[in-house]
Amino acid sequence: MDHVPPHPAGRPLVIERVAELRAHLDAARAQARTVGFVPTMGAFHEGHRSLMRAARGQHDLVVVSLFVNPLQFGPTEDLARYPRDLEGDLAVAAAEDVGVVFAPPVEEMYPGFPAPPLTTVAIAGLTDGLCGSARPGHFDGVATVVTKLFSVVGPSTAYFGKKDAQQLAVVRRLAADLCLPVKIVGCPLVREADGLAMSSRNRNLSPAQREAATVIHRGLRAGAELVAEGGERDAGRLRRVVANVLTTEELVRLEYAEVVAADTLAPLDVLDGDVLVAVAARVGDVRLIDNMTIHIDAEGAVVDLGVAVAPTEEGLCAAR
Amino acid sequence: MDHVPPHPAGRPLVIERVAELRAHLDAARAQARTVGFVPTMGAFHEGHRSLMRAARGQHDLVVVSLFVNPLQFGPTEDLARYPRDLEGDLAVAAAEDVGVVFAPPVEEMYPGFPAPPLTTVAIAGLTDGLCGSARPGHFDGVATVVTKLFSVVGPSTAYFGKKDAQQLAVVRRLAADLCLPVKIVGCPLVREADGLAMSSRNRNLSPAQREAATVIHRGLRAGAELVAEGGERDAGRLRRVVANVLTTEELVRLEYAEVVAADTLAPLDVLDGDVLVAVAARVGDVRLIDNMTIHIDAEGAVVDLGVAVAPTEEGLCAAR
Numbered sequence: 320m321d322h323v324p325p326h327p328a329g330r331p332l333v334i335e336r337v338a339e340l341r342a343h344l345d346a347a348r349a350q351a352r353t354v355g356f357v358p359t360m361g362a363f364h365e366g367h368r369s370l371m372r373a374a375r376g377q378h379d380l381v382v383v384s385l386f387v388n389p390l391q392f393g394p395t396e397d398l399a400r401y402p403r404d405l406e407g408d409l410a411v412a413a414a415e416d417v418g419v420v421f422a423p424p425v426e427e428m429y430p431g432f433p434a435p436p437l438t439t440v441a442i443a444g445l446t447d448g449l450c451g452s453a454r455p456g457h458f459d460g461v462a463t464v465v466t467k468l469f470s471v472v473g474p475s476t477a478y479f480g481k482k483d484a485q486q487l488a489v490v491r492r493l494a495a496d497l498c499l500p501v502k503i504v505g506c507p508l509v510r511e512a513d514g515l516a517m518s519s520r521n522r523n524l525s526p527a528q529r530e531a532a533t534v535i536h537r538g539l540r541a542g543a544e545l546v547a548e549g550g551e552r553d554a555g556r557l558r559r560v561v562a563n564v565l566t567t568e569e570l571v572r573l574e575y576a577e578v579v580a581a582d583t584l585a586p587l588d589v590l591d592g593d594v595l596v597a598v599a600a601r602v603g604d605v606r607l608i609d610n611m612t613i614h615i616d617a618e619g620a621v622v623d624l625g626v627a628v629a630p631t632e633e634g635l636c637a638a639r
Numbered sequence: 640m641d642h643v644p645p646h647p648a649g650r651p652l653v654i655e656r657v658a659e660l661r662a663h664l665d666a667a668r669a670q671a672r673t674v675g676f677v678p679t680m681g682a683f684h685e686g687h688r689s690l691m692r693a694a695r696g697q698h699d700l701v702v703v704s705l706f707v708n709p710l711q712f713g714p715t716e717d718l719a720r721y722p723r724d725l726e727g728d729l730a731v732a733a734a735e736d737v738g739v740v741f742a743p744p745v746e747e748m749y750p751g752f753p754a755p756p757l758t759t760v761a762i763a764g765l766t767d768g769l770c771g772s773a774r775p776g777h778f779d780g781v782a783t784v785v786t787k788l789f790s791v792v793g794p795s796t797a798y799f800g801k802k803d804a805q806q807l808a809v810v811r812r813l814a815a816d817l818c819l820p821v822k823i824v825g826c827p828l829v830r831e832a833d834g835l836a837m838s839s840r841n842r843n844l845s846p847a848q849r850e851a852a853t854v855i856h857r858g859l860r861a862g863a864e865l866v867a868e869g870g871e872r873d874a875g876r877l878r879r880v881v882a883n884v885l886t887t888e889e890l891v892r893l894e895y896a897e898v899v900a901a902d903t904l905a906p907l908d909v910l911d912g913d914v915l916v917a918v919a920a921r922v923g924d925v926r927l928i929d930n931m932t933i934h935i936d937a938e939g940a941v942v943d944l945g946v947a948v949a950p951t952e953e954g955l956c957a958a959r
Contacts, residue, residue, distance in 0.1 A: 337818055437764050438782070438816030443757045462758070463817075466786075470818040496758030497783075498657055498790045 331383070331412045331420045337471050340421050344382070344473060352379035356474030356501075358465060361385040362402035362519035363411040365628050366509040370478040371415035373506050382472050383412055384421040386428060390435070391460030397604070402522045421472070428467065440466045440497075442489050445584050449485045449577055449597050450608065458489050465490055469499055477501050481625065482508040482516050484595055484610045488584055508610070508625030510536065516609040516625070528602045531570035535600055535609045536624075538564035538576070542596055543622040546613055554578040554587040557596065565600060574599040574606070581612050590615050651703070651732045651740045657791050660741050664702065664793060672699035676794030676821075678785060681705040682722035682839035683731040685948050686829040690798040691735035693826050702792050703732055704741040706748060710755070711780030717924070722842045741792070748787065760786045760817075762809050765904050769805045769897055769917050770928065778809050785810055789819055797821050801945065802828040802836050804915050804930045808904055828930070828945030830856065836929040836945070848922045851890035855920055855929045856944075858884035858896070862916055863942040866933055874898040874907040877916065885920060894919040894926070901932050910935050 334340045344354055355378030357370045367383075374381045385408060392398035405422065412420050425432050439459055445451075446458035469477065479487045487505045494503050509517045514536030515529070524532060542561040545551045551560075555578075562576040579586050581593035590613065597610040614621045654660045664674055675698030677690045687703075694701040705728055712718035725742065732740050745752050759779055765771075766778035789797065799807045807825045814823050829837045834856030835849070844852060862881040865871045871880075875898075882896040899906050901913035910933065917930040934941045 341820065435763075436816045438760065438762050438813050440758065440760050440786075440817075443755075443759070445757060466760075467816075467818050470820060473820065493758050496756045496787075497760075498787050500661065500790060500793070 329413050329416075331409065331417045333409065333420045333422055335421075335423055336427060337423065340382075340419070340471060341473075343419065344380075347380050348473070353476075354378060354472060354474045355381050356468070356472045356477045357381065357383045357417075358468050358477065358479075359383060359385055360387045360401065360519065361408050362404050362522065363408050364509075364517040364519060364521075366480050366482060366506075366517040368411060368415055369509055369626075370480060370506050371412070371417055373504065374476065374478050375416050377476060380418040381416065382419045382421060382474065383417050384423075384468055384472070386421075386423055386464070386468075388428075388460060388464040389425060389432070390429070390463055391457050393454055393456060396454070397520070397523075397606075400523060402519050421468075428464070436463070439463045440493065442492055442496075445485070445489050445492055448579065448584060448586070449575065450599060451485065453574055453599065458485070461486055462489060462493050465493065466497065466499070469494075469501055474501050476504055478504050478506055480508060481505045481612070481623075482518070482608065482610065484581075484597055484612075485584060488582065507623075510625055510627040512627055514540070514627070516607070517628075518607060520605050520607060523605045524602060528570055528605065531568045532600075532602045532607060534565055534568040534571050535598055535607060538562070538598065539596060539609060539611045539624060543611060543613070543624060546590060546615070547620045547622050552590045552615070554590055554594075557590065561596060561598065565598065570602055572601045574601060590620075592616070649733050649736075651729065651737045653729065653740045653742055655741075655743055656747060657743065660702075660739070660791060661793075663739065664700075667700050668793070673796075674698060674792060674794045675701050676788070676792045676797045677701065677703045677737075678788050678797065678799075679703060679705055680707045680721065680839065681728050682724050682842065683728050684829070684837040684839060684841075686800050686802060686826075686837040688731060688735055689829055689946075690800060690826050691732070691737055693824065694796065694798050695736050697796060700738040701736065702739045702741060702794065703737050704743075704788055704792070706741075706743055706784070706788075708748075708780060708784040709745060709752070710749070710783055711777050713774055713776060716774070717840070717843075717926075720843060722839050741788075748784070756783070759783045760813065762812055762816075765805070765809050765812055768899065768904060768906070769895065770919060771805065773894055773919065778805070781806055782809060782813050785813065786817065786819070789814075789821055794821050796824055798824050798826055800828060801825045801932070801943075802838070802928065802930065804901075804917055804932075805904060808902065827943070830945055830947040832947055834860070834947065836927070837948075838927060840925050840927065843925045844922060848890055848925065851888045852920075852922050852927060854885055854888040854891050855918055855927060858882070858918065859916060859929060859931045859944060863931060863933070863944060866910060866935070867940045867942050872910045872935070874910055874914075877910065881916060881918065885918065890922055892921045894921060910940075912936070 355374030440462040441459045538561045541564045558578050565573045576598045581595040594613045599608045611624045675694030760782040761779045811823050858881045861884045878898050885893045896918045901915040914933045919928045931944045
């Protein structure tokens, strides 16, 4: 499908250098082809595939970046253990008709690494709570790499999963505040058939941990029922119900369960408008996050827990 | 000369809104016209004109932004007193064949102002010394607005005066670190016939202060002679000579005289390579800056004090 410049059909062009990527994409744009962009850290699962499909449905050329960004990992975090699977990822990208995979070495993104780059982008307010408290500097690292990737790729649209709800809010704000000429699209959170939110980090769970981790989804579901069927409108009680379910699994250590406004991430007392219920928990030394959004108005409550892959399908997810 | 979309010949199109500017420039780029950009705070002098001419010489369409950026002024600084002259500026822009003047209201750049924007761009290291010490937050304000203006304008090239040497270093670094697809060009510092560096703030000097302010240039010249003719290679002695000259004028209060590496702005002991000699001084309540660069190698020293307008000419400067 892509032929500017030509590359073997069905296999994405893999580019490691900023200058080469820019030249390739400038040439594509000069032929009026639009670029949809999916920034990732690799180790693709159905969530990533759903982003690629959304991009492919709306653009001539899909660019996927594959970069485990050291700037967004704290010194005690799992940078070294973060799953990497370039060959598997390229096969997935090929199957999803991705045109270009941008896989820069770390020095290409941060010359002089491990010295930190002098220029950083920071988002105040939105990054104080939720994962921002536990991961100081994380969202500045995200904001910096995303700004840079947007500069390099120059996409019309960029696709992010709603599983990283705080990241999505940060990126939306970043794009608006800096007037970046890119549309940000949030795609549904994708779950395994048993409810566990898809995450590259799930690969690092043992079978017992993997089983225990489903309690996160059960906690959210209990909260969803309380609001949608029980009519609960008190944020504190919702929070406690979700948190209580998560404490029933010995292998799972709750880090936070919060109820906030979906756009500003400000803590809520009363459930109204677009509400984000966000959870982080540790299972062994793997940190998992999950969330749901609830739209609440006079008519009632509509819960969005994302979509689940059909257990029998060959990997198709319901995200489109 | 510009005709996409048409506007009265000789008068720049004045645009106040980001969306309108973007649509106009997208249309121009779609016709393969390149955009040269001159970001300014208005109150144009020959320095600004030299930037516009440099841009006009290299691009089909010149965009000048005219925005007194509140983010780069501290609470006790001269935001309210900063000179403003829209009509005069438009006449200058017309004379310099500028295609578009982007003059956004403050709320267009910072929705919710005076609340600060949540997203900011910061440059570490380069902004600690020189004006950064006296003006905390100043360069973050510069970096944030420049990133935003680059996003909105999407220029191929942006032109900055070397008078703001630290700003130029910051912008170069910003563009490199964030991979912004724009070339940064530094244009020669422009001086009045008596040597005073051109500055919009010169308008706020009384005649006696204006006369006294020429001591800044005399200080730099004394330093230049010491190095170029006296063979001085000790940064401390150079610094003291420059500073001593500036203390001879009662109306002028030296803020700093520093000798640093031109690219990293790191303080120097020995003069070698590209050296920046930068000065800041207060004359009454007007803060003025000035500088020169000296390239030093085994062959000797080449001083760049900028260019002076010819005293008899109708405003042409030697910057091209």
